[in-house]
Amino acid sequence: MSTSVKPKQTPIPRVSAKWLAHPVHFFSLGFGSGLAPKAPGTFGTLAAVPLAIALHLLLAPWAYVAVAAVAGMVGIWLCRVTADALKVHDHPAIVWDEVAGYLLALSFLPLNWVTVVGAFALFRFFDIVKPGPIGWCDRRLEGGLGIMADDLLAGVASALVLHLGYFLANTLL
Template sequence: MANPKVHLRLLKNPIHFLALGFGSGLARFAPGTFGTLAALPLLWLLHTQLSMLNYAAVTLLFAVVGVWICRYTANALGVHDHPAIVWDEVCGILIAMVALPLTWLNVLVAFVLFRFFDIVKPGPIGWCDRNLHGGLGIMVDDILAGVAAGATLHLGYALLNTFQ
């Protein structure tokens, strides 16, 4: 990782503060996992204070604005998709929980599934990671990982309801 003092200075800028996952992206190992963990209080806050439709709208807004946020910080760091940039993980876990009840089990399963899809990057997730650049390239693979995690959870619910 680059000089931590440079990153600490960046935290004073609100855009970099968001891109660096409220500082969680500065973790020396597994910054994506720490960024996902740092998103959990935000996930809880949004889920408990907003209707599901408003939660989905705010999540979409975060993802769209995240393209610019991530590009801005990547340019400042001089590195495309620097590991410290974890706003994409923040958005990914929010996406994974769209239209799901806020239970500790759902959050745990969404977390594990999201991290799995984000790390393994199967199919189109990996293609986007390798072929898209800029802020969009930083965001899209995590958006797709969040969609895959959420879809897997929804499918699990549908199967459980089918066999009850």
């Protein structure tokens, strides 16, 4: 009878508030929300809510989507730089992917409590469950793109579900 021994896992380094002094890490750590000891992804998404509301109030819909897309593209670099500095591919404290994904979730939608809360709930669902191509990206892609892609797809999936809901509500009611 043989017993299997699990290989030792490298402990995930703790990230302190001193990392926020560096502008790249400040953004990739979600303005500090990624430092939450529990559920940093949820706190990263929460940090995105006031940003999304402000952008919705200040920008035209196309400009909002452009800013969200730029946040995703720049996030590939931001997250790679911080992951390299931490020496951990997708450290839990890196939550810019949640920020950019949530921004995409509200694309071309009216700003109201249904969309803000609905986008939050749907985005967290898709980000945690990772169905289909979202999970594929999470498992297969590496570097900054590997950190960002699954959350960007989760944001797009959330937006599509919300748009479908609005379409059905306007068609049936």
